[in-house]
Amino acid sequence: MNCIIIDDEATARAIVKQLCSKIPDLDVIEEFDNAISAIKFLNQQRIDVIFLDIHMPGFSGVDFVQTLKDPPHIVLTTSDTNFAIEAYEYECIVDYLVKPITQERFDKCINKIESIGSQPSKSQKTTQPDAIEGEDLYINIDRRLIKLKLSEILVIEAKGDYIDVKTEKEEYRVHTTLKKIKEKLPEKLFLQIHRSYIINFTKIIDIEDNSVLIAKNVVPISRSNRPELMRRLNLL
């Protein structure tokens, strides 16, 4: 396999190059400190894998992915986990390595790429998020049934005999339990991360030690629900 490395930091490129050097049959044929130069290169040469820093000034890794018509396998390298969910909406993005990258984690990434093989990937977003778009949930408020788009729900919080449903536009108080509403929600989109909270998994902005940021809502993660959250992150 051949690969290129795109990262605006020389130290980061040197590290990825060193990691690659330990993999037999993986050749680093070029490295770039910006995405624009890489696009020019990719127009002339076919490569198998791109190690791409997602956070670069001017033209980000995601911008770069969107410009590729027939992208190879792309592995994102970053200091943050914030972009993980957005990143996995692209079929061509096969892995997400958080810096500092260990050799063990890098080896796993290569194994994953090898198991996928060289099947062509697509830069278009997967259809999975679209599949739930248009699905609605009706909530009963003062004898009125109000339609909510599932994809617009951010957080659902238990409040005694009620729940607060926070959407991108409004907040609704509904007389029901968290358990009952959970049964109505698609597992692919929603996750209970605390006894009192269900979140829309795709709306996560940031995950810190014991909390998740969704829009302006800081939602606690309970110790018992944390492993499932982390598992879902890895799966995505």
Place this chain on the structure above:
Amino acid sequence: MIERPNLKYVDELAGDDVAFRNQFIAIIKDEFPVEKKEYLDHITQNRLKETAEMVHKLKHKFNILGMEKSYQLAVDYEKELLMGKTDGKLKFMTVLNAIESYIKTI
């Protein structure tokens, strides 16, 4: 207390590869002062978005140099800057100075 930078991660990665270790040290000696200067230029001019970009860049080096607490400090400072605050400026500067002193010794 300020964390001491170290090359543990780089040494693990290098193994017996002395050439890589030397190359890495040469790169960080070149790159760090440039990035520090760029950071100082932005923060002095109160260009907080650009400052946050530089903090983002520099924090990766904290990680490489085994400074986990300093990395977290940088993560918080980066967020602060994006919200228009500079409370973490002094602590961040202390970390930069610690790295600057350290890379002169390697």
